[in-house]
Amino acid sequence: MTSKKAVILLSGGLDSATTLAYAISKDYSVYALTFNYGQRHAREVVAARELAAHYKIETHKLLNLDLQAIGRSALLDHTKELPMNRPLDKLSNEIPETYVPARNIIMLSYGLSWAESIDAESVFIGVNSIDYSGYPDCRPEFLSTFQHAAELGTKTGVEGKPIKLEFPLINLTKAEIIKLGVELGVPFGLTWSCYRGSAKACGKCDSCQLRLKGFEEAGIDDEIDYDEM
Amino acid sequence: MTSKKAVILLSGGLDSATTLAYAISKDYSVYALTFNYGQRHAREVVAARELAAHYKIETHKLLNLDLQAIGRSALLDHTKELPMNRPLDKLSNEIPETYVPARNIIMLSYGLSWAESIDAESVFIGVNSIDYSGYPDCRPEFLSTFQHAAELGTKTGVEGKPIKLEFPLINLTKAEIIKLGVELGVPFGLTWSCYRGSAKACGKCDSCQLRLKGFEEAGIDDEIDYDEM
Numbered sequence: 001m002t003s004k005k006a007v008i009l010l011s012g013g014l015d016s017a018t019t020l021a022y023a024i025s026k027d028y029s030v031y032a033l034t035f036n037y038g039q040r041h042a043r044e045v046v047a048a049r050e051l052a053a054h055y056k057i058e059t060h061k062l063l064n065l066d067l068q069a070i071g072r073s074a075l076l077d078h079t080k081e082l083p084m085n086r087p088l089d090k091l092s093n094e095i096p097e098t099y100v101p102a103r104n105i106i107m108l109s110y111g112l113s114w115a116e117s118i119d120a121e122s123v124f125i126g127v128n129s130i131d132y133s134g135y136p137d138c139r140p141e142f143l144s145t146f147q148h149a150a151e152l153g154t155k156t157g158v159e160g161k162p163i164k165l166e167f168p169l170i171n172l173t174k175a176e177i178i179k180l181g182v183e184l185g186v187p188f189g190l191t192w193s194c195y196r197g198s199a200k201a202c203g204k205c206d207s208c209q210l211r212l213k214g215f216e217e218a219g220i221d222d223e224i225d226y227d228e229m
Numbered sequence: 230m231t232s233k234k235a236v237i238l239l240s241g242g243l244d245s246a247t248t249l250a251y252a253i254s255k256d257y258s259v260y261a262l263t264f265n266y267g268q269r270h271a272r273e274v275v276a277a278r279e280l281a282a283h284y285k286i287e288t289h290k291l292l293n294l295d296l297q298a299i300g301r302s303a304l305l306d307h308t309k310e311l312p313m314n315r316p317l318d319k320l321s322n323e324i325p326e327t328y329v330p331a332r333n334i335i336m337l338s339y340g341l342s343w344a345e346s347i348d349a350e351s352v353f354i355g356v357n358s359i360d361y362s363g364y365p366d367c368r369p370e371f372l373s374t375f376q377h378a379a380e381l382g383t384k385t386g387v388e389g390k391p392i393k394l395e396f397p398l399i400n401l402t403k404a405e406i407i408k409l410g411v412e413l414g415v416p417f418g419l420t421w422s423c424y425r426g427s428a429k430a431c432g433k434c435d436s437c438q439l440r441l442k443g444f445e446e447a448g449i450d451d452e453i454d455y456d457e458m
Contacts, residue, residue, distance in 0.1 A: 033299075063299070064295060066292050066293060067342065069290060069292060070262075070292070070342055070343035070346055071343070071346050072345075072346035072347075073346075095384045095387065101342040101343075101346050101383065102338050102339075102342035102345060102379070102383055103342070104382065105338040105341060105378070105379065105382050106335065106338040106339060106342060109334040109338045110299065110331075112330070112331045112334065113296065113299055113329075113330040113334075113335060114299035114330075116301075116331060117299055117300050117301035118301075136381065136383055136384060136386065137383070141381050142378060142382035145374065145381050145382075146378040146382065148378070149334070149371060149377070149378045150331070150334065152365065152370050152371040152374050153331070153333065153334050153365050153368075153371035153374075153375065154330065154331060154334075154365055154366070155324045155328055155365060157365065158324065158365045
């Protein structure tokens with residue numbers, strides 16, 4: 001048992017699953033944190049649970065965030081239409097309706113709070129800014145500035161032992177993330193990406209499109225079920 | 230009815246009450262946000278409700294944050310002893326047991342999320358760094374860096390219309406805050422500061438001590454009831 005602790009933000013998608021496996025490969029003792037925030041695809045929370053069970057994570061916390069009370073987003077308002085079949089080359093250039101205001105800021109803040117409370121060294125988040133949906137809170141300039149704010153605004157930071165934010169996937173393509181995951185033995189069949197959150201993945205939302213493109217470019221089969229396309 | 234909207238973090242203490250009155254005096258249409266985070270002094274939430282009613286705030290949201298699940302603090306763990314009768318000159322120089330890891334970071338993140346969702350211009354927070362308990366997340370250097378992170382990590386920021394963080398009390402002494410509040414007509418008798426959260430204020434915790442000193446220096450009577458001291 002190592003004493004090096006890390007909090008991992010585990011959504012249940014393939015990026016966070018790979019980040020979890022990466023942290024374990026670096027000998028961190030892992031504390032997984034998953035959020036039920038009223039997302040349309042609460043199906044991903046089931047995936048997070050299955051991933052935590054697969055990796056025998058001793059401490060996996062599921063927090064309920066009442067974002068539906070305050071946030072305007074197509075991921076929170078289940079009556080809104082999801083963007084479908086957006087051209088892949090435009091995904092990173094415009095912020096879509098699925099953007100949830102300040103979501104990563106809120107989730108990182110909770111990660112930081114927990115990390116500080118259990119004397120963890122790091123908070124891992126599986127964001128990437130290459131094959132992504134144009135969310136501003138996935139960009140490295142945001143993450144490094146948030147890290148700085150966290151250093152200034154926490155006890156550990158003031159005491160010279162700031163919690164480190166780790167985002168190891170930030171510059172990888174989706175195909176590279178999948179290849180890394182395969183190397184690390186990630187059970188991708190347990191992960192969930194589709195925003196629609198039905199029994200099968202839709203294959204058309206931004207998240208499905210990025211996933212499909214990634215598996216195709218990596219030359220690896222995606223084991224999850226998709227609707228007929 | 231003005232169209233200039235602001236989210237106000239309203240704890241129910243005298244600083245947030247004064248900040249609320251200040252924002253109203255600046256013609257903001259006010260959206261008040263209060264958190265029930267398992268704090269020992271949930272009594273302050275009652276105060277926030279009474280203040281919102283006093284000011285006829287149309288939208289006052291109360292969010293439950295599950296900080297007790299992750300946070301280590303004497304404010305969250307009701308079995309821990311509260312620091313009492315700490316020398317006033319030391320309050321700002323050491324971080325006490327009542328520090329809640331990343332509390333203001335979490336609360337500001339929610340404020341930001343709501344502000345972005347309702348097209349508000351600003352988020353007001355009543356922190357001050359003069360007569361305070363040494364919490365790192367009350368310092369101006371933290372707040373300005375958080376503002377920068379928020380600009381980089383939100384849609385409105387990327388679009389060049391960032392939500393502004395306003396902390397008008399940051400450089401005021403507690404006495405100056407109370408005098409400002411009196412000018413603005415704040416009903417201080419409705420506010421609550423004591424960490425213990427019993428029927429009467431204890432007069433001995435950091436929060437009571439700062440309040441009592443402020444009223445004394447301002448030469449104004451504090452209308453709330455204290456235990457015999």
